[in-house]
Amino acid sequence: MNETPTRSPWGRRAAIAAGVLGVAVLGAWVLQPRPLVVDVAAVHEGRFEQTVQEDGRLRPVQRYTVAAPLQGRLERPTLDVGADVRAGDVLAVLHPAAPALIDARTRAVLQQRVGASEAALAAADAQGQRARLTHDQARADLQRTRDLAQQRFVAPSAAEQAERSERAAAQALAAAEAERQRARYAVAEARAALAQADGGAPGRPWLVRSPVGGRILKRHVDSAVPVNVGQALFEIADLAQLEAVVDVLSADALRIAVGAPATVSVGPAVPPLTARVARIDPTAFTKVSALGVEEQRVPVVLALEGPPAEAILGDGYRVEARIVVSAQERVTLVPTGALVRDGAGWQVLVVEGGRAVARQVALRDRNADVAWITDGVRAGDTVVLYPGQLVRDGQRLRPRAAPGQVSG
8 A cells, every 4th residue: 555755844844935035036136226327428638618609690891882972863773682793893873863843934034044144245245345445545555655755755654654554454354354254154054054944955874883892782772763862772792701790798798808719600501610809899788688688788799710601601691609718728627517516516426336426526617518627536537417316426327328528
């Protein structure tokens, strides 16, 4: 007869203990904190720059406004905006203004003025003939008196009296000639006024020429219209000579020096242009920001050092300017996103052995990209970017990507 073997109580207890231990180990493995995935960057040495960055606009260094030199009727311009012109090229044709229309009474007055002027000229001619005869008679009397005085038939005083009479007659003749000339001018003036009133002959057209070579930026008049003296017709500039104007805060303007280097970015299609501060205007103006805050702005003029791409850039184009206020070479740089406020100071979280290690740092200066650190870290250290509240001292970490350097 076979007997069924029985399990020992100790065996059952050992099996139960082993199962409980395995469950505990598995639970501990599942519940243990996992490393946080973080972004990291490397501390490095480089150039630190403190800059002022603002939007600006391009404009020509010299802008010329061509105005009408006289009052008249402008022919329809044929040159469009953007056309290239050279110095001396004809921009427009201007005809002198036609005389105003007059009524019958005014025309009659002008006709009577012509008649009066012609009569005055006739009288002046008669006076001139009379003065000439008088002068001829005085000159003949003087010659006879001189001959008689030489023969001692008359006193010397008679000869002197004859000379004075001749000079008086000469003066009278000159006055008569001047009066006759004035009468001629009066007749010409009266006839010209009457001819203008009757329409007259059209005046010679005036050619408006370009003072410089460049490109037409604006055409103020598009049709054939009457224009006044000094009325603007065209704006011309050389787009190969451009400068940038940046409106900065008045507080930032105090930090900028004339001659400071700058960079002007127009867009991805054009490489950044190097520039220098040429002028800081002494007068500020009030500008309302997008948030509705009034700001005091100062125009800063940047002279472009390299020739711009004339086919791409133009007047009024928007640019992003970066003006260097101060610079320092070979300093320790940490990305600004790695800084964490620690009371009155700053700290960074350095990755060491897969864990975060908090270090106090001495901050000298910073900009939007990097911070200048004088103590606490050295080149080659790896720091956590944007740690937030989750990353603490001693926290296990796993970098998201290979460390990379951030330029200053």
